[in-house]
Amino acid sequence: MNDSQPDPPAPRPSALDSLCRSALALLDSASRTPSRLRLESDGSSVEIEWPAQEPGRSGTTSQTAAMLPPGGPSEPQPAAGVPAEPAEGQGDAAEFYVHAPTLGTFYRSPEPGSAPFVQVGDLVEAGKQVGIVEVMKLMTPVEADRPGRVAAILVADAAPVEHGQPLIACVSHPQP
């Protein structure tokens, strides 16, 4: 398959930028100070850990959001336009992602200046709107497909996104 790709992948100076932007967006959206932040440029990963605060849970538990940067032109692997989904269920909490329903522009709030649909730490139910993807003034709601707690907002407000791109990382809502 790579035989027909005579050119080596072009240098992608924006990969690190993209990582930094994602990390900043994550930190910006977090209501708490993270306990650990890890960036890796070549393997394209961001890891952020927040100290667990929930009463009744072990103090050593942490919520981990592992992610890849937004997909698109600056992806290190041109064959995979949309980043492969990170394995779910890392650690002791089952993670899942809310994906972009179409290519377009991601918005975190119903309208400019208003409060975001969700913040890190919020509980969401299945069907809860967590964002908007806009294509040519057509607004498509982004909804969680199962209950959980928002662990990280992976894409900055008003950023271009591809179909299928992970937008919000969640941790499964513990069943009562």
Next chain:
Amino acid sequence: MFSKILIANRGEIALRIARTCRELGIRTVIAHSAADKDSLPVAYADESLQVGPAAPRRSYLNSAAIVEAALQAGAQAIHPGYGFLSEDPDFAEICEANGIAFIGPCASLMARLGDKAEARKMAAEAGLPVLPGSPAATRGADEALQAADEVGYPVMIKAAAGGGGRGMAIVRRRQDLPSVYARTQADAQAIFGDPRLYLERYLERTRHLEVQVIGDSFGNTVHLGVRDCSVQRRRQKLIEESPAPGIPAPLAERMGKAAADAARYVGYTGAGTYEFLLDSDHQFYFIEVNCRIQVEHPVTEMVTGLDLVREQILIAAGRPASLTQPDVQIRGVSMECRVNAEDPARDFAPAPGTIAEFAVPGGPFTRIETHGRVGLVVPPYYDSLLAKAVVWAPDRDQAIARMERVLGEFLVRGPGITTTTGFLRQVLANPLFLAGAHTTAMVDQMLDKQATVGQ
């Protein structure tokens, strides 16, 4: 000139367009569906954007998301390939409104030529012979009956918004017309979202010939020879060749000139095809214009030496076409076979699956256009074209022998996968085809005969 083009298509044509872009030093971004994210064209393109899920309506037919993708990627032009949005005037208009060049004719002309009843009227005005028929789209079965009485049976009822061999039906007896009319109207509404129908006299035993034209914005309109596309199964082309066998040079020249004049008359820009029927008395009649690059364009490229996708891009960028009529020289014979992932034993039902073994033919004067590779999952959502085998030879006999060799070299195996190579080889061996005396009825007759023998 454009520095980046978005390709709004998939499969072999997406790859073929990307290759010419690379030769022109133009960066490519491919807008693709989730089902094609691991495809060869996506890997080949400089950039890719996933616009939607597998369902074409939400990906390859999603005008808004595709134009948005072009804006996101900073592409100045969109190449729509064939099928999907390639002949959608609304899409061309959205491109224009967003400052993106649509690689094809302008939206308003495409809208007029896309209405087959209107295109027929414009062709007649430009002096092209048309079959006797209703002067415009008919307003119901009564008006169609009246028109059919004047034209004489059999007649062909066709969707005004039709194309690609769909939305049409033959009526041989007057009493059958109302029911066939109603059924075709329902089909037209279902397939094209437009129930309007028109009708023409139906000719038995015709050949399907077509003239490739290119026109630039400086008034230079050129015809590039005649293709024969008479090898069809239920109006779907299987084998195409250029020049058309058994057509005297003066007739080919008359058809070519008539098509170029008609294209000039409407101010056609870009690459287009004028389709004709040829009857047994060598009379030709206009049927429709295709406002896009066609699947079978390589055979014209092989006999003229011209890269038609390159011409499309240059013309869309406001450059002149690279040649004028006196520069056009037709050399030798070129033939194309469409290798589809279909099962001839099951009435050519699509046979999608995963390719486990894939050997591409090679050798002298052989061109294979394919997105196939080992590991490719041929998805069920799209058309079944897997590869085009194209050969060139100094004469037709040698071209057929070469094609026979090429099809024999093709190896496509995998769970669920079946291809039409075996059936194509049967067609190549048919005495009518060998003699170049076949009509559009040949393949269906072959299949009827096989079905009878099988019973």
